Amino acid sequence: MTATSRAAGASPRRRLSDLLEQERVLGYVLVGPVVILLLALVAYPFVVAVGYALSSRTIADPGVFIGFENFVYLWESQIYRRTVRNTCLFTLGSVTIRIVLGVSLALILNEMFPFRRLVRASVLLPWIVPTVLGTMAWLWMFNPNFSVINWALVNFGLVSQGPNWLTDPDLALFSVTLVNAWRGTPFMAVVVLAALQAIPNELYEAATIDGAGKFQRFRYVTLPLVMPVLLTALVLSIIWTFSDFGIVYGLTRGGPMNSTHVLATLSYEAGLRAGNIGEGAAISLTMLPALLVLIVWQLRRIRRSAI
Amino acid sequence: MIRENPKIIRRRKLGRRSVLAAGGGVAAAASFGFPSIAQSSLRGTRLTVLASNWFVPENNTQLDQLAADVSRDTGMEVRIERFAGDELSTKVASVIATGRGADIAVGVEFDTYLYANRLADVTELADEIGRTYGGWFDVAQAACMVNGRWRSLCIGQAPAAWNYRVDHFAAAGINQFPDTFDDLLKAAQTLHARGTPIGMTLGHASGDGRSTNYPVLWAFGGKEFADDGRTVTLDSPQTLQAVEWYAEIYKYFIPGTTAWLDADNNQAFLASRISATVNVNTIYLASRAAADPARKAVADNMNHGLWPRGPAGRFANYNINVWLPFASSQNQEGQRAFLRAWYSRNFLPNWTKTGQSYFIPTFAGFDKEDVWPADPKLQIFRELNKLNRLPGHSGPPTPAAAEAVSKYILVDMFAKACTGQMKPAEAVKWAAREYEQIARRRRN
Numbered sequence: 001m002t003a004t005s006r007a008a009g010a011s012p013r014r015r016l017s018d019l020l021e022q023e024r025v026l027g028y029v030l031v032g033p034v035v036i037l038l039l040a041l042v043a044y045p046f047v048v049a050v051g052y053a054l055s056s057r058t059i060a061d062p063g064v065f066i067g068f069e070n071f072v073y074l075w076e077s078q079i080y081r082r083t084v085r086n087t088c089l090f091t092l093g094s095v096t097i098r099i100v101l102g103v104s105l106a107l108i109l110n111e112m113f114p115f116r117r118l119v120r121a122s123v124l125l126p127w128i129v130p131t132v133l134g135t136m137a138w139l140w141m142f143n144p145n146f147s148v149i150n151w152a153l154v155n156f157g158l159v160s161q162g163p164n165w166l167t168d169p170d171l172a173l174f175s176v177t178l179v180n181a182w183r184g185t186p187f188m189a190v191v192v193l194a195a196l197q198a199i200p201n202e203l204y205e206a207a208t209i210d211g212a213g214k215f216q217r218f219r220y221v222t223l224p225l226v227m228p229v230l231l232t233a234l235v236l237s238i239i240w241t242f243s244d245f246g247i248v249y250g251l252t253r254g255g256p257m258n259s260t261h262v263l264a265t266l267s268y269e270a271g272l273r274a275g276n277i278g279e280g281a282a283i284s285l286t287m288l289p290a291l292l293v294l295i296v297w298q299l300r301r302i303r304r305s306a307i
Numbered sequence: 308m309i310r311e312n313p314k315i316i317r318r319r320k321l322g323r324r325s326v327l328a329a330g331g332g333v334a335a336a337a338s339f340g341f342p343s344i345a346q347s348s349l350r351g352t353r354l355t356v357l358a359s360n361w362f363v364p365e366n367n368t369q370l371d372q373l374a375a376d377v378s379r380d381t382g383m384e385v386r387i388e389r390f391a392g393d394e395l396s397t398k399v400a401s402v403i404a405t406g407r408g409a410d411i412a413v414g415v416e417f418d419t420y421l422y423a424n425r426l427a428d429v430t431e432l433a434d435e436i437g438r439t440y441g442g443w444f445d446v447a448q449a450a451c452m453v454n455g456r457w458r459s460l461c462i463g464q465a466p467a468a469w470n471y472r473v474d475h476f477a478a479a480g481i482n483q484f485p486d487t488f489d490d491l492l493k494a495a496q497t498l499h500a501r502g503t504p505i506g507m508t509l510g511h512a513s514g515d516g517r518s519t520n521y522p523v524l525w526a527f528g529g530k531e532f533a534d535d536g537r538t539v540t541l542d543s544p545q546t547l548q549a550v551e552w553y554a555e556i557y558k559y560f561i562p563g564t565t566a567w568l569d570a571d572n573n574q575a576f577l578a579s580r581i582s583a584t585v586n587v588n589t590i591y592l593a594s595r596a597a598a599d600p601a602r603k604a605v606a607d608n609m610n611h612g613l614w615p616r617g618p619a620g621r622f623a624n625y626n627i628n629v630w631l632p633f634a635s636s637q638n639q640e641g642q643r644a645f646l647r648a649w650y651s652r653n654f655l656p657n658w659t660k661t662g663q664s665y666f667i668p669t670f671a672g673f674d675k676e677d678v679w680p681a682d683p684k685l686q687i688f689r690e691l692n693k694l695n696r697l698p699g700h701s702g703p704p705t706p707a708a709a710e711a712v713s714k715y716i717l718v719d720m721f722a723k724a725c726t727g728q729m730k731p732a733e734a735v736k737w738a739a740r741e742y743e744q745i746a747r748r749r750r751n
Contacts, residue, residue, distance in 0.1 A: 058706075059400045060422040073748055079714065079741065144563020145575045166566035169728070255511030256565035257719045257728060272400050273713035275421045275706065 052281035070282035097181035102188025127186040135250035169259030195229035350382030357412035406635035416450035417709035423453035433457035441672020466691035467518035469612035471583035484612025499559035526617025536702030542739035557725035623694035664688035
């Protein structure tokens with residue numbers, strides 16, 4: 001009796017069991033749910049968004065296919081071009097501040113000092129509090145007429161008049177960037193701290209015996225070992241900052257004079273407030289190329305390190 | 308064989324019954340005397356109403372009570388779901404896009420012409436209601452009618468007045484609120500010199516941004532669109548004149564107005580940091596009700612003024628709330644029953660009076676109704692109620708005009724000139740270009 005005829009004569013349960021014994025079949029079965037989830041939750045919305053971006057769709061009207069007209073329209077708009085510039089500066093500025101502050105904070109928190117656990121827990125507060133709550137507090141601190149920061153600066157005699165945090169276009173962009181960095185720094189610090197704690201002490205001892213100073217120990221031991229984690233946190237930070245909405249919308253609604261509009265807030269205004277779903281989707285999709293490059297780079301890096 | 312959905316059969320039966328019931332209902336409803344709306348055909352149905360929170364809390368309680376009364380009298384379960392401003396507009400957009408989630412909602416005037424084809428035709432009801440209250444104002448028709456059909460019903464408008472400190476003005480030798488833009492400029496100079504400046508919102512404030520800035524453009528004779536609503540006419544000598552006036556008066560503002568959101572001018576006025584600003588009567592109502600003597604003193608020392616008269620006349624722009632009856636609703640009979648109850652004589656005048664002129668229904672006949680607060684400082688709102696114009700004036704309101712509002716183009720035109728980021732003529736050209744782009748795409 002051949003194997004095939006044996007299988008044909010076996011019970012369905014047995015046949016299924018035999019089928020799953022084959023590595024190739026089992027592989028597809030195991031990966032199947034993930035593929036279905038990805039198709040439903042990632043691929044489908046993405047394809048729909050691309051379809052919207054290439055159409056004249058509004059909230060109340062399915063519209064028609066218009067090719068790249070939405071993108072051409074956007075490119076001709078000064079507001080959009082300004083928004084792209086803002087988004088790049090916002091992301092670059094925020095991520096730079098996060099790295100510098102996050103790594104510094106992690107190095108400090110890695111040292112022994114009284115109430116270390118309490119301090120570590122409190123550092124996480126900006127990351128934990130809801131975005132709206134944190135933004136409201138900053139709105140009060142940056143208020144054009146009642147800024148508590150300006151009050152302190154003036155009353156301590158440091159300046160005669162406080163900075164126009166949200167009024168001056170350049171300073172307004174810096175202010176929203178600062179708030180975003182404030183919110184994201186704890187994440188960076190905690191991730192780097194975890195990486196620092198995983199470094200074996202023997203490596204530092206060996207380096208010290210070899211005559212390495214404090215800076216050299218950081219440069220040749222700490223940094224290389226923290227770098228993989230730092231890069232992952234960096235990529236995540238860039239993605240999150242690039243698509244941030246709540247902080248800018250809460251503080252300025254993109255004003256004054258569109259000086260703080262980022263792609264997410266402009267997309268909301270075009271897609272939901274003005275009802276142009278097609279334009280809103282096109283604005284969102286302009287984030288894609290930059291984020292795609294980052295994601296592909298990150299995935300390749302992860303694969304290389306896995307090998 | 309095609310099998311009919313039992314739900315559809317039931318709906319059709321309800322429809323037939325409602326036609327029979329309407330025979331008796333029309334006579335009863337003619338007086339708009341709630342609770343004469345009893346309709347047995349509604350028993351067991353449900354009506355979901357999306358609403359925001361109006362400033363006067365009693366107005367919200369009245370809506371809740373109305374829902375309870377309609378539920379009791381019709382047997383239809385009326386459920387009110389409340390959302391904050393921006394959240395509500397997102398929810399409305401979601402109902403429009405999906406056709407699910409609610410039967411009726413509080414919307415704003417733009418919603419009518421952005422979503423016209425997804426809203427039920429309520430023309431007959433609007434005509435009946437209009438007759439009851441002496442006719443709708445033109446602005447209500449502009450806000451609610453598309454292609455000659457009513458697609459929404461105006462709830463009311465929140466008139467934005469000039470709020471000013473009588474004591475500060477008197478100390479500067481000004482005994483009444485300026486009636487021309489030249490006089491307003493002179494007043495701003497004097498008040499600034501005395502350390503009590505004025506402030507007009509130039510930030511991305513969804514309400515105050517437009518109610519503060521559109522009237523300046525119109526008063527100088529500037530127009531976004533020609534009467535056809537399609538041709539952009541913003542780049543004109545009149546617009547330039549308006550921008551130049553704004554750039555001049557801005558020198559005498561309190562610093563920071565380009566970052567002001569909707570709450571900022573209220574805060575500055577309540578803290579006595581400014582002598583005048585454009586706002587609805589919430590500053591006055593809040594300070595009048597305050598327990599804090601300093602806050603209460605603001606109410607004692609303030610009053611409301613009309614917009615100054617410009618070369619082209621006196622104009623104003625207010626936020627309008629409308630009832631949006633979703634065409635996707637499976638309970639259109641219930642929508643009408645609820646709207647009849649809302650506009651009934653037993654409800655609407657009382658709701659209006661309770662609202663202290665914060666929200667005023669847009670009926671010509673209301674001028675003679677007992678709906679106006681006795682407070683002398685709120686008397687001016689009866690006059691203000693007649694001045695409102697919609698963005699896009701003097702053309703009809705269009706999706707292009709709504710898009711320009713949502714992108715704050717006019718606000719930014721003034722702000723760019725005021726802050727020196729652009730010369731007035733450049734700012735006008737910049738704004739006209741943005742308008743052209745919007746209009747061209749909307750035409751295609």
